[in-house]
Amino acid sequence: MADAGKTVHIPVLLAGVLAQLGDLKNKKIVDGTFGGGGYSTAFLEAGAHVLAIDRDTVALERGKKIQEKYQGKLSLSHGSFADLNEILKKNGWDGADAIVLDLGISSDQLDTAERGFGYQNDGPLDMRMGNTGSTAANILATASEHELASIFKNYGDEPKAKPLAKKIVQQRKEQPVTTTREFLELIEQVYPPRQGLNRRHPAQRIFQALRIAVNDELKAVEEVVPQAIENLNVGGKFCVVTFHSLEDRFIKNAMRDICQSELDNVGRLVKQANFRQPVKKVVPTQEEVENNPRARSATLRVLERVSS
Numbered sequence: 422m423a424d425a426g427k428t429v430h431i432p433v434l435l436a437g438v439l440a441q442l443g444d445l446k447n448k449k450i451v452d453g454t455f456g457g458g459g460y461s462t463a464f465l466e467a468g469a470h471v472l473a474i475d476r477d478t479v480a481l482e483r484g485k486k487i488q489e490k491y492q493g494k495l496s497l498s499h500g501s502f503a504d505l506n507e508i509l510k511k512n513g514w515d516g517a518d519a520i521v522l523d524l525g526i527s528s529d530q531l532d533t534a535e536r537g538f539g540y541q542n543d544g545p546l547d548m549r550m551g552n553t554g555s556t557a558a559n560i561l562a563t564a565s566e567h568e569l570a571s572i573f574k575n576y577g578d579e580p581k582a583k584p585l586a587k588k589i590v591q592q593r594k595e596q597p598v599t600t601t602r603e604f605l606e607l608i609e610q611v612y613p614p615r616q617g618l619n620r621r622h623p624a625q626r627i628f629q630a631l632r633i634a635v636n637d638e639l640k641a642v643e644e645v646v647p648q649a650i651e652n653l654n655v656g657g658k659f660c661v662v663t664f665h666s667l668e669d670r671f672i673k674n675a676m677r678d679i680c681q682s683e684l685d686n687v688g689r690l691v692k693q694a695n696f697r698q699p700v701k702k703v704v705p706t707q708e709e710v711e712n713n714p715r716a717r718s719a720t721l722r723v724l725e726r727v728s729s
């Protein structure tokens with residue numbers, strides 16, 4: 422169980438990120454997803470100045486201890502990385518040598534029952550990373566059957582999206598679902614009991630899909646990309662760790678497009694691209710996955726600014 426003062430989050434693909442970033446001494450790094458502060462601490466240890474952002478005030482509160490330790494080198498900013506331009510400006514940064522995003526939620530959030538992210542603890546069905554906007558319970562109580570089915574289908578690739586949405590709408594006529602336990606019980610009415618010990622519970626992807634909708638996570642990723650490339654210094658890198666195929670596909674395509682040089686209609690080079698991808702992608706080693714099963718679905722993609 423997570424406690425408010427100490428992180429339980431084990432950073433994913435940190436070694437891969439550090440290997441991509443190289444020498445960090447006196448570099449300016451934006452950690453757009455502070456979480457348990459694992460990445461930020463490693464950047465600070467390597468001599469960087471860090472501007473860390475998180476939507477979650479609990480995560481930032483925990484970060485104050487790290488801030489004390491690395492006096493003057495860590496700034497903590499509450500907000501969404503989707504507002505990167507504004508956050509950089511507010512903190513007096515006119516560019517960055519790296520911008521790093523490690524998407525999704527932290528184990529601290531997942532393991533805190535009252536946040537309602539996980540199906541393994543009982544708590545209010547909240548799922549908000551920040552403290553604004555609709556809760557998951559609210560979405561289940563108000564979205565149309567069609568909207569609910571789209572959430573489970575699009576964000577969870579859920580084969581039973583339609584029967585699940587139907588069940589939610591039927592159930593809410595009697596009593597809306599307000600807790601994680603109630604939602605799990607409803608999912609188990611749509612799915613027969615689990616067979617085999619190693620099978621992942623369908624609730625995992627269904628909860629994840631709902632969380633993505635509650636926090637409008639894809640929109641934030643779409644919005645940050647142009648701002649990240651605009652603010653990268655020459656030689657700077659934009660590193661993104663994703664845990665979900667939709668996010669990864671978006672990042673992969675966006676990075677590929679940004680690296681395209683401009684050609685005329687007979688294929689002659691008109692303008693060389695300002696960016697390149699130093700690696701296709703980085704995935705965790707088997708050893709990392711064994712030590713930290715959360716790393717299983719992680720993919721790191723990197724973009725480097727080579728000219729202005």
Ligand SMILES: C[S@@+](CC[C@H](N)C(=O)[O-])C[C@H]1O[C@@H](n2cnc3c(N)ncnc32)[C@H](O)[C@@H]1O
Binds near residue numbers: 458476
């Ligand atoms: C996977 S955790 C990051 C863990 C961190 N790299 C570490 O090593 O401790 C993701 C964090 O990003 C935050 N987050 C997700 N989307 C965000 C957004 N759009 N803006 C700011 N923070 C966000 C979450 O609240 C969570 O704390």
